[in-house]
Each structure stands twice: as structure tokens, then as C-alpha cells.
Amino acid sequence: MSKNNSRKKVILSVIVAALVLIVVSMAYYISNDNVLFSGNIKTNQKGNNKEYNLVNNGNNQNEYSSNFDLTVDSKKCINSKGETYTLAFYDNADGLSIKLSEDRRSVKLNINWSLFGPLSGSSAWSSNIESFTINNFSTEIKDIYIGGYGQDISGTTILYLMSDGTVEYTPLLEAITSNRNAIKSYGKIPNVSGVVKFYTADAMQLGGVTILAQKADGTFYDLGLILLEK
Numbered sequence: 001m002s003k004n005n006s007r008k009k010v011i012l013s014v015i016v017a018a019l020v021l022i023v024v025s026m027a028y029y030i031s032n033d034n035v036l037f038s039g040n041i042k043t044n045q046k047g048n049n050k051e052y053n054l055v056n057n058g059n060n061q062n063e064y065s066s067n068f069d070l071t072v073d074s075k076k077c078i079n080s081k082g083e084t085y086t087l088a089f090y091d092n093a094d095g096l097s098i099k100l101s102e103d104r105r106s107v108k109l110n111i112n113w114s115l116f117g118p119l120s121g122s123s124a125w126s127s128n129i130e131s132f133t134i135n136n137f138s139t140e141i142k143d144i145y146i147g148g149y150g151q152d153i154s155g156t157t158i159l160y161l162m163s164d165g166t167v168e169y170t171p172l173l174e175a176i177t178s179n180r181n182a183i184k185s186y187g188k189i190p191n192v193s194g195v196v197k198f199y200t201a202d203a204m205q206l207g208g209v210t211i212l213a214q215k216a217d218g219t220f221y222d223l224g225l226i227l228l229e230k
Contacts, residue, residue, distance in 0.1 A: 072085035072086065072087060072199075072201055072212065072220075073218075076218055076219045076220055077219070077220055077221070077222055078215075078219050078220065078221050079221055079222055079225055079226065080222070081222075081225060083203050083204065083210075083222065083225075084203075084204040085201040085202065085203060085204070085210070085212065085222075086201060086202045086204065087199060087200075087201050087202075088200050088201055088202045088209060089200060090148075090200060090209065093146040093156070094115045094116060094119060095111060095112035095113065095114070095115030095116030095117070095119070096109070096110070096111060096112075096116055096146055096156075096172075097109075097110045097112075098110075098144050098146060098158060100141055100143075100144050103140075104140040104141045104142070104163075105135060105137055105140065105141070106133055106134060106135035106137070107133070107134045107135075107141065107144055107158070107160065108131060108132070108133055108134075109131070109132045109133075109134060109158070109183065110129060110130070110131050110132075111129065111130050111131075111132070111176075112128060112129050113128055113129070113130065114128050119153050120153055120173060132183045134158075134170065134183055134184055134185060136184045136185050137160070137162070137168065137185060139162050139163050139164060140162070140163040141160050141161065141162060141163070142161045142162060142163050143160075143161040143197075143198075144158065144159070144160055144161070145158070145159040145161070145198040145211075146158055146159075147159060147198060147200050147211035147223075148200070148209055148211070149203075149208065149209060149210045149211055149223070149224030149227060149228065150208045150209070150224065150228070151208040151209075153173070154173055155171075155208075155209075155224070155227070156171075156172045156173060157169050157170065157171055157172060157211065157223075157227065158170040158172060159198055159211065159213075159223070160185060161195055161196075161197075161198070162188075164193075165193050165194045165195050165196070166188050166189075166192060166193055166195070167188065167189045167192050167195050167213060167223070168185045168186070168187055168188050168189070169185065169186055169187075169189055169223075169227070170183065170184065170185055170186055171186065171227070189223060189226055189227070189230075190226070191226070192213060192221050192223070192226070194215045194216060195213045195214065195215060195221070196214055196215060196216050197213075197214045198211060198212065198213055198214075199211070199212040199214065199220075200212075203222070203224065208224075209224070210222050210223065210224030210225070211223040211224055
């Protein structure tokens with residue numbers, strides 16, 4: 001056997017070994033990743049189920065390349081009442097935008113009443129766009145999210161993921177009705193800690209939507225159930 005052939009075999013063996021190592025590493029990562037979901041992201045086209053990737057846009061809101069049906073592992077729900085969840089995305093924040101300040105101590109809320117007003121059932125607003133500053137926080141805010149729970153816009157809620165893993169909230173319609181000139185955080189959601197991310201999900205048995213708050217270990221809270229009790 002020539003030296004060139006021997007050298008080619010050695011190189012080929014090294015390449016094969018490297019590929020095997022990569023495959024094994026990926027399998028280990030996937031099997032040990034603390035994820036919230038089971039199943040595949042799929043199109044809803046009949047007879048044409050295709051897998052797609054989730055793309056995080058850096059704003060705690062996932063963008064999807066198609067419609068999807070991704071089932072959440074309900075066994076990981078900390079405050080479960082036997083609900084079944086499916087990850088969902090709804091444009092339930094028409095006319096609403098929130099922006100975190102540079103010092104992470106306040107949030108600017110903008111409401112475009114020409115869009116949000118008809119959804120909220122309110123016609124008493126003279127300004128098309130109003131801005132509010134929410135700043136009654138004791139610690140830094142890590143992330144912000146607009147979600148909802150139940151079957152209508154009355155459950156629209158601003159969520160604040162604090163630097164210590166707790167979650168504060170503003171029930172939007174209640175806040176603008178009770179004291180429109182001083183919209184504020186209503187404080188921490190009780191018995192919730194270690195949160196790293198928010199999701200919106202269909203809550204099958206309730207016939208509506210809810211907000212899920214995931215912990216680093218893959219378990220999660222159904223915040224809708226907690227806020228309904230409050």
C-alpha cells in the first residue's frame with residue numbers, strides 16, 4: 001500500500017470520527033435541553049406538514065416562518081389544573097407598544113386609541129396616541145411582554161420580568177380605567193420565581209389563551225390561572 005493511500009485512509013478516519021462526535025454531541029444536547037415543548041412546528045396545510053425553525057428576534061417574541069401547532073409539555077406546569085396547552089401567537093396588542101428605558105427602571109407605554117380603542121370598547125379618548133411612563137419598580141427590569149388570558153381583551157396584561165426572576169404585572173384595562181394618569185405596576189405576581197421567558201399559549205379546556213412563564217429547568221407557571229384568582 002502506498003504512503004498516499006495510507007495517508008488518505010488516516011484523513012478519512014479522522015473525518016468520520018469527527019462527524020460521529022458531532023452527531024453524538026448534538027444528540028446529547030437535544031436530550032438534555034430543558035425545553036418547554038414536545039412535537040414539531042408544522043404548517044396547517046392539509047397533507048403538507050413541514051418542520052420549521054423558531055427564530056428569536058431578541059425581543060422575547062418569537063417569529064415563525066409559518067403557522068404552527070407546537071404542544072407544550074403540560075406535565076411541567078407547576079400550578080397545573082389538568083390543562084392542555086399549545087404554543088400560540090396572536091396579534092392581541094393592536095395599538096399597544098412598550099419600550100424599556102436604558103437604565104431598566106421604567107417602561108414607556110404607547111396606546112394608539114384609533115386601533116386599541118375599538119377593541120377595548122372605549123370611545124372616551126380624545127387623543128389618537130397617548131404615552132405613559134410606568135416607573136414604580138424597586139429593581140431592574142430584565143424583559144417586558146404584552147400578553148393576555150381568557151377569551152377577550154379584558155385579560156390584556158403587561159408583564160415585567162425582573163432581574164431577580166420574579167414577575168410584576170399591569171392589568172391594562174383596569175389600570176387605564178382606575179387611574180389613567182398614573183398607570184403603574186401592580187407589584188409581583190405571588191409565588192412566582194426563577195422565570196426566564198414568557199410565552200402565549202392556547203388553553204384548550206378553558207377555551208381561551210393564557211401566558212406561560214418558563215423557568216430555567218423547563219418547568220413553567222400558567223400565569224393566567226394565577227391572575228384570574230387575583
